[in-house]
Amino acid sequence: MSVAIENFVKAIYNNNIQDHHDTKPGNIAKKLGISNAAATDMAKKLASKDLLKYEKYQALQLTEAGTKMALNVVRKHRLWEAFLFKLFDMSLHEIHREAELLEHETSDFLANKISAYLGNPKFDPHGDPIPNENGEITTEDHSISLSNAEEGKSYIISRLMSDDKEFFDFCALNGLKYGNAIVVTKQFSKNKMTQITINTNTILLNEDFTNIIYVNEA
Structure with a gap:
């Protein structure tokens, strides 16, 4: 999948699960720095691929396949953050910036190798849970x-x-x-x-x- 598609489903996931923000195309557009029209076009395209559910004027909802894709990208992002933080003692902003780039160039094979090297961490340096290789978050959040x-x-x-x-x-x-x-x-x-x-x-x-x-x- 393209970087644009991966970023789009990840933005929906983060807005819905993490930030509890609205997932209407306009809000996703703002998060990604694209036009509302571009976000709507992308939403329609991904709906045709069964990655999300699109209804005019309604919040976007990821399908099971879309959620799986988002969690896969999130896993790679957070593993890279943990790796960069551990090896290079980079700042939290720096590891986030670099992980945004690396997440799209990382195979599942490499992600699993990084996870094993780090001892299969449950959380990244920001405290965000890291999904396992099956795309599951196994930790409970009571914060x-x-x-x-x-x-x-x-x-x-x-x-x-x-x-x-x-x-x-x-x-x-x-x-x-x-x-x-x-x-x-x-x-x-x-x-x-x-x-x-x-x-x-x-x-x-x-x-x-x-x-x-x-x-x-x-």
């Missing part, structure tokens, strides 16, 4: 967004759901990494801000950050 965390409780960062360089730069500077412990010291519900303590440092975060940082109770 909540930092904006929904309770005051006075300790948490472990479980997921950083972004691909924005400035977000990752901020996280790196402040120790906000997958697996690190934090304490929620105050929730400012009216102003939609959260105060946390990490490594004896106090940080105040707005909802743009707290909605994409996920945590589990420590």
Whole structure:
């Protein structure tokens, strides 16, 4: 399949499963940086290949075949992120950028070799689950967004759901990494801000950050 098709089904999967955003063609177009007309044309093309279900003005839904394809691309992307992070200690933004390119040039054979070399990891460095070679995510996710965390409780960062360089730069500077412990010291519900303590440092975060940082109770 072409890179454009793989990116299209992956975008639908990510919007629907990960980000909980609308999967109408206009939103997929915005995510991919293409025109609405191009997204609609692609949706119709993939519907004819039984990779998704298309109805005018409705959200796009992947078929079983489309979901399998998306998960295969996601698997390769996240394995490359884990590989690059482990071997070269690259930043979270850098590994995401490179994995976007490498995922389309990777055979299933090579993906399985990378996975075995890494010890068949369940999560990538962002905390996102890595599908197995059968396209299955075998881990359970009980994490909540930092904006929904309770005051006075300790948490472990479980997921950083972004691909924005400035977000990752901020996280790196402040120790906000997958697996690190934090304490929620105050929730400012009216102003939609959260105060946390990490490594004896106090940080105040707005909802743009707290909605994409996920945590589990420590």
